[in-house]
Amino acid sequence: MDKSKNQVLTEKSIRLLQQNQYTFDVNPELTKSEMKDWIEQFFDVKVKGMNSRRLPGRRKRRKGNKSGFSGSVRHKRMIVTLGNNYSIPLFLNQ
Incomplete structure (x- = not known):
């Protein structure tokens, strides 16, 4: 499971x-077709x-009034829609 970093658990997800x-949060270099396959x-x-969607880097504070984001992309978030009658067992208690 090296392509997917983790499943996202937010209110929206x-x-x-x-x-x-x-x-899912995935590696930033991964394309949609690779993730789909x-x-x-x-x-x-x-x-x-x-x-x-590419999520921005961490928020940085610079000396003075300046602030912004670091240039690096930490991760990419993908929302996958499955066909009818399919599901991924993410939250099963075993």
């Missing part, structure tokens, strides 16, 4: 679970669509 959408093989599901 939990709401998206009702619409059969799952949220990996999810379909790893979880044995059919991916209907994907959205991705």
